[in-house]
Amino acid sequence: MSDGRSTEDALVRRIRELTARTLGSGVRVGIGDDCAVLQTQPGTTLLATTDLLIEGVHFRRRWAEPADLGWKAMAVNLSDIAAMGGRPRWALVAFAGTEGTTAEEIEAFYAGALELASAHDTVIVGGDTSASPSGWTINVTLLGEATAPLLRSTARPGDTLAVTGSLGRSAAGLAVLEREHAPGGVEAAHLAAVTAAHLRPHPRVREGMWLAAAGGVTAMMDLSDGVGIDLARLVDESHGGAVIDVERLPLDEATRAVAAALGADPLAWATGGGEDYELLVACDPAALPRLQRGLADAFRIPLTPIGEVTAGATGVGWRSRGREVTVARGFEHFAARPAASGAGA
Secondary structure: OOOOHHHHHHHHHHHHHHHHOOOOOOEEEOEOEOOOEEOOOOOOEEEEEEEEEEEOOOEOOOOOOHHHHHHHHHHHHHHHHHHOOOEEEEEEEEEEEOOOOOHHHHHHHHHHHHHHHHHOOOEEEEEEEEEOOOOOEEEEEEEEEEOOOOOOOOOOOOOEEEEEOOOOHHHHHHHHHOOOOOOOOOOHHHHHHHHHHHHOOOOOHHHHHHHHHHOOEEEEEEEOOOHHHHHHHHHHHOOEEEEEEHHHOOOOHHHHHHHHHHOOOHHHHHHHOOOOOEEEEEEOHHHHHHHHHHHHHHHOOOEEEEEEEEEOOOEEEEEEOOEEOOOOOOOOOOOOOOOOOOOOO
16 A cells, blocks of 8 residues: 555545545534534533454454455444443554555445445444555544443342343354355355354444333443453452353353364353443333333344352353353464454454
8 A cells, every 4th residue: 555645645535535425413524624523412421442453363364255345344443432321433543554445445435335324324434544564454443422321330139130132153154254165054134143253243222221211220341352361351340240141141042053063162152252342231120021021023133041140259150951061162362363353352
């Protein structure tokens, strides 16, 4: 990718043209000045999150198209806002491409980011572009609003712990994408479902806002690094512990089918695979049936109870048929892990 002044200016003009179509309320000045000028809603608090995606660590371009990377870079940040029960508003997108990156690839990247951002009424209001000496580097900063954000630190002993959707799908998708040939004996629809879950995850933004407004939810976070590690983060922040029944972790048919074909353990994908971007919810046990009905009616997704919060900082106890078991942990950025195996923050 050339870093010449005229080329960069032309690129910025093109990005400005692409994003101008989605400008909405609250944007007083968008791309084109030193800073965006934004107007927050009265009575709300500002939410801010940022995530890096680095080639060779979080993705490989061998299987991820530029538009997929734009989508995913936006998704991981939208999921953070969803975890707070917030409304995403404005994004800042920074992109560094290697020599040889084409204008068409960059436009496709922004098109993917805009597609998902627009679906959640989110506007790209700025960012940066640069050349990279080694691999693509992508950073998105996302700003949102909430009237009463849900935190990790407010779960209470006796609360039910539950998760939206299903777990392990993204890890199943990665296992398929890493192979030279698709595993035999798996329906095409199942393969498409798991690879889409990895390449183009759907953050639970509207579900998060609904849960924040529904009452009975005491704490929440998103599952970006895997429930095996993310759950511990929630109860640690709440100065408590947890007991989890691994048999209750929700696994869908596609994930089980891929695991069976590859001789893999789907429960290991569910606890340690990461990048599911589902919501981990702590709630009053009495509120659980109402929350389950509400999510099923409004969004057609399940809310599955998997355990409960316990008193005291005792960590997480994982149990299977009444016995303590060890589960796969999730993605840790500074641990020795294979490349492109997780992207949470």
